[in-house]
Amino acid sequence: MDINNYLRQKKELVDDFLERYLPSPNEHPPIIHEAMRYSITAGGKRLRSILCLAAYEASGGKDSAILTLAASLELVHTYSLIHDDLPAMDNDELRRGKPTNHKVYGEAIAILTGDALLTLAFEWLSNPQFTRSLEYQVTVRIIYELAQAAGSSGMIGGQVADLKSQGEKINPRELEYIHANKTGRLIRASVRVGALAARSSAMSLAALTSYGEKVGLAFQIMDDVLNVEGEKDFLGKSTGSDAAAKKATYPKMLGLEESRRQARELIKQAVGALGTFGSKASRLQELAKYVISRRR
Amino acid sequence: MDINNYLRQKKELVDDFLERYLPSPNEHPPIIHEAMRYSITAGGKRLRSILCLAAYEASGGKDSAILTLAASLELVHTYSLIHDDLPAMDNDELRRGKPTNHKVYGEAIAILTGDALLTLAFEWLSNPQFTRSLEYQVTVRIIYELAQAAGSSGMIGGQVADLKSQGEKINPRELEYIHANKTGRLIRASVRVGALAARSSAMSLAALTSYGEKVGLAFQIMDDVLNVEGEKDFLGKSTGSDAAAKKATYPKMLGLEESRRQARELIKQAVGALGTFGSKASRLQELAKYVISRRR
Numbered sequence: 316m317d318i319n320n321y322l323r324q325k326k327e328l329v330d331d332f333l334e335r336y337l338p339s340p341n342e343h344p345p346i347i348h349e350a351m352r353y354s355i356t357a358g359g360k361r362l363r364s365i366l367c368l369a370a371y372e373a374s375g376g377k378d379s380a381i382l383t384l385a386a387s388l389e390l391v392h393t394y395s396l397i398h399d400d401l402p403a404m405d406n407d408e409l410r411r412g413k414p415t416n417h418k419v420y421g422e423a424i425a426i427l428t429g430d431a432l433l434t435l436a437f438e439w440l441s442n443p444q445f446t447r448s449l450e451y452q453v454t455v456r457i458i459y460e461l462a463q464a465a466g467s468s469g470m471i472g473g474q475v476a477d478l479k480s481q482g483e484k485i486n487p488r489e490l491e492y493i494h495a496n497k498t499g500r501l502i503r504a505s506v507r508v509g510a511l512a513a514r515s516s517a518m519s520l521a522a523l524t525s526y527g528e529k530v531g532l533a534f535q536i537m538d539d540v541l542n543v544e545g546e547k548d549f550l551g552k553s554t555g556s557d558a559a560a561k562k563a564t565y566p567k568m569l570g571l572e573e574s575r576r577q578a579r580e581l582i583k584q585a586v587g588a589l590g591t592f593g594s595k596a597s598r599l600q601e602l603a604k605y606v607i608s609r610r611r
Numbered sequence: 612m613d614i615n616n617y618l619r620q621k622k623e624l625v626d627d628f629l630e631r632y633l634p635s636p637n638e639h640p641p642i643i644h645e646a647m648r649y650s651i652t653a654g655g656k657r658l659r660s661i662l663c664l665a666a667y668e669a670s671g672g673k674d675s676a677i678l679t680l681a682a683s684l685e686l687v688h689t690y691s692l693i694h695d696d697l698p699a700m701d702n703d704e705l706r707r708g709k710p711t712n713h714k715v716y717g718e719a720i721a722i723l724t725g726d727a728l729l730t731l732a733f734e735w736l737s738n739p740q741f742t743r744s745l746e747y748q749v750t751v752r753i754i755y756e757l758a759q760a761a762g763s764s765g766m767i768g769g770q771v772a773d774l775k776s777q778g779e780k781i782n783p784r785e786l787e788y789i790h791a792n793k794t795g796r797l798i799r800a801s802v803r804v805g806a807l808a809a810r811s812s813a814m815s816l817a818a819l820t821s822y823g824e825k826v827g828l829a830f831q832i833m834d835d836v837l838n839v840e841g842e843k844d845f846l847g848k849s850t851g852s853d854a855a856a857k858k859a860t861y862p863k864m865l866g867l868e869e870s871r872r873q874a875r876e877l878i879k880q881a882v883g884a885l886g887t888f889g890s891k892a893s894r895l896q897e898l899a900k901y902v903i904s905r906r907r
Contacts, residue, residue: 346771347771398722403719423697426722437733438759441752441758443751443755451750455751456737458754462731463734467644467723467727467731468634468638471723472643476640478719
């Protein structure tokens with residue numbers, strides 16, 4: 316199966332899970348459940364889920380609870396997009412080619428929708444119906460992993476630093492902090508959650524962590540590059556919006572050429588980190604390469 | 612020890628824990644950690660924590676992890692206040708007599724501060740340093756309890772229904788839904804978390820759940836009453852703001868007198884629910900009475 320089929324197949328599994336287990340829009344109060352579904356089903360490659368599933372498979376995992384973990388990552392990712400798009404933050408009107416949550420439901424509901432998706436992630440992870448087959452100790456470890464990655468020293472920290480960087484001259488170290496946390500941290504956690512669920516050895520976990528970090532950073536650099544180069548149709552949001560917001564980006568600091576080179580270098584290192592896994596990690600290798608070849 | 616000393620002593624324990632374990636304002640990026648501390652230390656009775664501790668003691672609990680659980684409830688409570696105060700929601704400028712988070716740090720940081728506090732609650736609950744002494748199964752159960760209570764069918768659902776009720780004529784059932792969820796659900800969970808941590812029997816848990824529900828609803832009714840009657844100094848926020856926002860409240864629907872009577876009746880029922888606990892539940896009884904006697 317080539318990587319595109321793999322991506323399609325896994326995305327379908329995750330989408331089916333989300334569709335099935337997100338609260339029904341009939342549940343009271345309907346508007347919040349409708350708004351949660353709106354943003355979750357508004358598209359998305361499910362890259363974090365797929366990295367989690369692939370890391371799990373590479374670590375020899377066989378547990379059915381993994382789909383819950385993978386889907387929970389998408390809840391956290393989508394919450395972060397909804398809040399980032401708010402007028403008080405990036406003020407984006409389009410996301411994946413569709414009106415952002417607050418354009419459809421208003422700011423108040425959009426804030427609460429993000430809150431609800433974040434909370435639901437932890438509800439799913441601790442729901443006995445979903446994670447019964449994992450040992451409780453592993454479940455707690457995974458919740459801790461996700462909470463740390465999403466928190467004020469992780470994803471939120473990156474978003475705060477990003478907001479503060481607007482219009483400022485920042486150094487490369489701060490830019491790396493922003494990218495490693497704003498986007499990279501959840502991608503790293505996705506890989507780690509897969510490994511933890513499979514009870515990966517400390518050595519394998521370290522290798523996968525390194526892989527996840529580098530893929531996460533490369534992903535964000537490519538996002539910046541595509542933001543400059545991309546066509547509106549492809550990215551589904553107005554391109555050049557980073558420049559308009561005076562955000563610090565890799566292309567702005569290093570130029571497009573050098574940014575691409577650094578992303579390629581990171582992917583080379585990510586693949587290198589998988590050395591000991593051999594052929595078991597071939598999907599992870601392909602996924603790393605996919606991250607810098609993608610057009611959107 | 613009278614109830615006021617009990618309240619003071621427990622509040623001090625919780626405040627010390629929060630002070631000690633909230634991320635340092637030196638941690639990067641400083642602004643978010645400063646903003647988290649600002650709202651957490653801006654006051655508050657720590658009622659949810661204290662209900663959790665008292666339910667735990669009534670259930671015979673002896674575990675040191677309980678303080679983490681109690682403090683986590685305050686993280687969730689404070690996050691909900693920060694988001695509720697936002698311009699897109701209740702647009703409050705004062706909270707506990709101090710400028711609200713967004714008045715001090717701006718809307719973007721206030722949204723992220725709420726997000727960070729919510730996330731930190733789950734980080735604390737799953738942090739092995741804090742909850743090692745609990746069985747993992749109990750930890751997962753408590754995380755599930757909190758996530759359900761805080762989610763779109765709990766606290767967030769109540770806030771959504773409250774927002775939607777503004778300017779609308781709503782029936783008593785919907786008003787009860789709002790109060791039972793917006794405020795009551797986290798209060799109920801506080802009691803339940805204490806009971807779960809103590810591995811309370813199913814029967815005791817049911818009794819404490821009933822107690823928590825009634826106290827939670829009475830608490831919100833009294834909040835509405837105080838909002839109408841209260842002096843600005845006492846509540847620390849502009850009084851009459853519910854009426855200004857055309858919110859559905861008990862006093863508006865039933866009048867002040869009847870609202871007070873219903874609150875008293877609920878507290879009587881709450882105390883009644885504790886019957887089988889005998890003297891072990893004397894603190895919970897006093898706390899229930901405190902809820903309707905408080906001036907703020």
